[in-house]
Amino acid sequence: MLFSIKATRLAALAAWLGLAFSRSTFNPEVEGKDPSHVITRNVCIIGGGASGTYAAVRLRQLGHSVILIERDDHLGGHTRTYYDPAGRPIDYGVWVYSNNTELFDFFGHFNIPLTGLDFTRITQGTQRFDLRTGQRVPPPSGDLVDAMTRYAQILLQHPYLSDGWDLPDPVPEDLLLPFHAFIEKYNLGPAVEILTLYVQGLGDILHYPAVYILKYFSLEVALGIQGGFSTSASRANQELYSAARQELDGDVLLSSTVLGMDRSYSDMQRILVQTPSGKKLIEAEKIIVTIPPLLRSLQNFDLDSREESIFGQFDNSYYYPAVVDIPGIPNGVQIVNRGADTPYNVPVLPGTYVFTPSGIQDLFLAFFGAGDVNMTENQVRETICDNALQLRKAGFDIGEPKILAYANHSPFQLFVSAEAIEDGFYRDLYSLQGHRNTYYTGAAWHAHSSTALWKFTERLLQERVMNDLNCEESGTCPGDPEDPEDP
Numbered sequence: 001m002l003f004s005i006k007a008t009r010l011a012a013l014a015a016w017l018g019l020a021f022s023r024s025t026f027n028p029e030v031e032g033k034d035p036s037h038v039i040t041r042n043v044c045i046i047g048g049g050a051s052g053t054y055a056a057v058r059l060r061q062l063g064h065s066v067i068l069i070e071r072d073d074h075l076g077g078h079t080r081t082y083y084d085p086a087g088r089p090i091d092y093g094v095w096v097y098s099n100n101t102e103l104f105d106f107f108g109h110f111n112i113p114l115t116g117l118d119f120t121r122i123t124q125g126t127q128r129f130d131l132r133t134g135q136r137v138p139p140p141s142g143d144l145v146d147a148m149t150r151y152a153q154i155l156l157q158h159p160y161l162s163d164g165w166d167l168p169d170p171v172p173e174d175l176l177l178p179f180h181a182f183i184e185k186y187n188l189g190p191a192v193e194i195l196t197l198y199v200q201g202l203g204d205i206l207h208y209p210a211v212y213i214l215k216y217f218s219l220e221v222a223l224g225i226q227g228g229f230s231t232s233a234s235r236a237n238q239e240l241y242s243a244a245r246q247e248l249d250g251d252v253l254l255s256s257t258v259l260g261m262d263r264s265y266s267d268m269q270r271i272l273v274q275t276p277s278g279k280k281l282i283e284a285e286k287i288i289v290t291i292p293p294l295l296r297s298l299q300n301f302d303l304d305s306r307e308e309s310i311f312g313q314f315d316n317s318y319y320y321p322a323v324v325d326i327p328g329i330p331n332g333v334q335i336v337n338r339g340a341d342t343p344y345n346v347p348v349l350p351g352t353y354v355f356t357p358s359g360i361q362d363l364f365l366a367f368f369g370a371g372d373v374n375m376t377e378n379q380v381r382e383t384i385c386d387n388a389l390q391l392r393k394a395g396f397d398i399g400e401p402k403i404l405a406y407a408n409h410s411p412f413q414l415f416v417s418a419e420a421i422e423d424g425f426y427r428d429l430y431s432l433q434g435h436r437n438t439y440y441t442g443a444a445w446h447a448h449s450s451t452a453l454w455k456f457t458e459r460l461l462q463e464r465v466m467n468d469l470n471c472e473e474s475g476t477c478p479g480d481p482e483d484p485e486d487p
């Protein structure tokens, strides 16, 4: 650890002397020579999906200047809207929202109306097949209501799961059980189908530590299933991000990525960014990172050994949605993939979890999970079409499937082993909040739910970022806690 501290100080000295800087090799003194290339803001936010866009809009409302860096040519992350040739929208990423204050405030701010959505209506027409073979699979046996009530009661015993990863110490044993053991312990067999459908994108759910399922299929989701979710009245969730993009205007750098970073000074962080109009040097007091914190995503960041050793523990799953034209599936029928010969009939991946009717004749949403397999776009497209064609064997008169829209939402779920969780992985992860003037939000820091992340981000802004910005202004900060291993 002593070595890392020495290395950090040496790097700061090298930067001061105008020498090449650390791993991310850029020289702020040189890059910042042309003032027209320098952007100065209170906060630099990296990643313009659900969490980053929310953070940018809110910080501006709260009186702070921001710059938002987004790799894609649009904001929204996992939110995708496809328009058919008649101009009708189909959301094939984020679809529905659990209800909370942040949802109504965020949509309300942009005057975008919301509408209620009853999920049970969509699932009424469900038919089940093993999409490897076209074999029909019977519905789960047992009492679903009873199993779901038990599941909800377990969630009520762990209310902290709704707020983030502040787990009790020691971590309750139940949360660390492989999910198959958790199912057996609480007799949740009849609920596995519905759980699988809602926790899509994880991969092999039976072997995940149970806590990941409990965080994804949360109390808020359970309430949504019972009382309804919300969605944009236009059924085009991308509208939210188009409105945010317009409002943020010059405070967004689209199609832009981080080339280098220098956080060796306490008052000003420097981020070198490649934008379509050339390199920009951002000078900001604070940084908020919302992109998945995998080492490969952070390779141009000036990570210290503590950050590197924590982020280096994450693994991830792969998840791909599409809009598919499948002639021949009767109106209103939802096709759910079930393994004919697997425990609890969980679907075999890589494969399509479900073909959900979009509301437009023959157009379906296909949600494709690959577990830990990083597939090419062609492989995903071919497997989705093959899964649809298997329905011919089940007696459907299926025409040639055509993929109209496709997205790669990988890396999707970030996870670590039960042993790492038991050893305090999330405590260590959370200890990075504020470390080197950097804060974090996004799915890896809480859960895969837009509204849960807006709530989490709101708290982060109110309780950490705003406090730290304000105390620096008034000169009353207690000082950054040093690396706990630093003597």
Ligand SMILES: Cc1cc2nc3c(=O)[nH]c(=O)nc-3n(C[C@H](O)[C@H](O)[C@H](O)COP(=O)(O)OP(=O)(O)OC[C@H]3O[C@@H](n4cnc5c(N)ncnc54)[C@H](O)[C@@H]3O)c2cc1C
Pocket: 046, 047, 048, 049, 050, 051, 052, 069, 070, 071, 072, 075, 076, 077, 078, 079, 092, 093, 094, 095, 096, 097, 098, 256, 257, 258, 290, 291, 292, 297, 319, 320, 321, 367, 409, 441, 442, 443, 444, 447, 448, 449, 450, 451, 453
């Ligand atoms: C198919 C699908 C359906 C979903 N459906 C729902 C739903 O119905 N309801 C719901 O609440 N949630 C849903 N989710 C989950 C929800 O979308 C996520 O939890 C949420 O979007 C995560 O927000 P985030 O800010 O962590 O990440 P994202 O929204 O993914 O944002 C991260 C952003 O960072 C950008 N980025 C990545 N790397 C870099 C880089 N190096 N430099 C700059 N930018 C970078 C990405 O392009 C992206 O815009 C769904 C997810 C998927 C994939």
